[in-house]
Amino acid sequence: MKNYELLLHHIQNGVVLSRLEIFNALKTLYHETDNQQAKFCMGMILYGLSVRVPTPEELWGLVDFVEYLEPSLLKNKRKLPICEPVIGLAGSGKKGIKTFNISTISAIVASAAGCFISKAVSKSVSSVTGSSDILSAAGVNIDISFEKMIKIFTETGLGIFQIEKTIPKFDNFYGGIFLVPHALSYALAAIVNPILCDSIIYGFAGKNIEISSKILHQIGLKKGVVVSSTDDKVLYIDELTPLQYNNISYIETQKTSKNINLTNIFGCKRCSPDELKSSIDINGQLDIFNLCLSGKASQAQNNAIAMNTAFMITEAGITDNLKTAFEMAHDIIMSGKALKQFNHFKEMVNDLGEDR
Numbered sequence: 001m002k003n004y005e006l007l008l009h010h011i012q013n014g015v016v017l018s019r020l021e022i023f024n025a026l027k028t029l030y031h032e033t034d035n036q037q038a039k040f041c042m043g044m045i046l047y048g049l050s051v052r053v054p055t056p057e058e059l060w061g062l063v064d065f066v067e068y069l070e071p072s073l074l075k076n077k078r079k080l081p082i083c084e085p086v087i088g089l090a091g092s093g094k095k096g097i098k099t100f101n102i103s104t105i106s107a108i109v110a111s112a113a114g115c116f117i118s119k120a121v122s123k124s125v126s127s128v129t130g131s132s133d134i135l136s137a138a139g140v141n142i143d144i145s146f147e148k149m150i151k152i153f154t155e156t157g158l159g160i161f162q163i164e165k166t167i168p169k170f171d172n173f174y175g176g177i178f179l180v181p182h183a184l185s186y187a188l189a190a191i192v193n194p195i196l197c198d199s200i201i202y203g204f205a206g207k208n209i210e211i212s213s214k215i216l217h218q219i220g221l222k223k224g225v226v227v228s229s230t231d232d233k234v235l236y237i238d239e240l241t242p243l244q245y246n247n248i249s250y251i252e253t254q255k256t257s258k259n260i261n262l263t264n265i266f267g268c269k270r271c272s273p274d275e276l277k278s279s280i281d282i283n284g285q286l287d288i289f290n291l292c293l294s295g296k297a298s299q300a301q302n303n304a305i306a307m308n309t310a311f312m313i314t315e316a317g318i319t320d321n322l323k324t325a326f327e328m329a330h331d332i333i334m335s336g337k338a339l340k341q342f343n344h345f346k347e348m349v350n351d352l353g354e355d356r
Helices: 003-012 019-030 035-051 056-069 102-112 131-137 146-156 168-174 209-219 262-266 282-293 299-315 322-335 337-352
Strands: 086-091 116-121 158-162 199-203 224-230 245-250 256-260
Touching: 003 019, 003 035, 019 035, 019 056, 035 168, 056 168, 056 209, 086 102, 086 299, 102 116, 102 131, 102 158, 102 282, 102 299, 102 322, 102 337, 116 131, 131 158, 131 282, 146 158, 146 337, 199 209, 199 299, 209 224, 209 245, 209 256, 224 299, 262 299, 262 322, 282 299, 282 337, 299 322, 322 337
Parallel strands: 086 116, 086 199, 116 158, 199 224
Antiparallel strands: 224 245, 245 256
8 A cells, every 4th residue: 555545544534644654645646657646635635634634743744745846945035135024925715705805905005004025926726816817917917037026026015926936846736726725725825935034924714723823833934923714614714804703823922812803903894705705707806906906995895905904014013003003004095005006016017027
């Protein structure tokens, strides 16, 4: 029996596995000649671990495997030539409630507030638009080279980096085959950012955010938060929202708060999932994107953006008061600064031209 087959039997019967067992099984699986069967087994392993909830040790084995394929994943990250803190922003995706592009817009607003935001972006697998899709639809050339993006990032405070380019070998093996969060969703998108970040805000579309926070801390991401939100404790969003329940786990202290009502903290109105839902197609998503940046979105949409922006602002040290940061975000949106910031970013990206 091959080691990955034995691994599946262990997972099926609830056996906790070691870091090395996970790594060795996936390494063997990767080198199988039948790529279709290998992908199928990979899916079974990742879903099986997530159903019984993985341990940080098991998650570390998964990360080891990704690093085996992409040796520079946790090493050789680029440090920006600035003194200000850099905030990494990423999400697991595969959310249970399909929304407009909350985190992408929040990153733009935060950069307009003076934050340096390094945003990991990807194409959609289970939603109408991923962050790459909406930015492309809005006229941003996301295929710009890494070096040119570094230049833009340093000047504008906003950098976007495609996950597919950061981990090409692993993406070829793994990408596009999962519709809901799985074991790697606890960590992968949080560690693929090619920029050396001082803090990270990571959205995980599930309830067990403390596991994500713990593995990220063990890997070496010492500062930041892992967040999620839900209205029914079944379908989760990988961002903070004005829904009934929000979950926050601080990576540095490992303090976790679950099922909290953030609307009480921020002094805003609670909303329903329908008020945050995505459009049915990319054109509709683009309309929402433009309305949000122009200050013409609904109160619920603006509040969701401001909530996530507030955590970026506080992580950047601009203020240590979340409610003040929340109000700053609203002011930036309504004053037109967010739209101006986006247009400046887009103009810089497109002026540098498409790589040839």
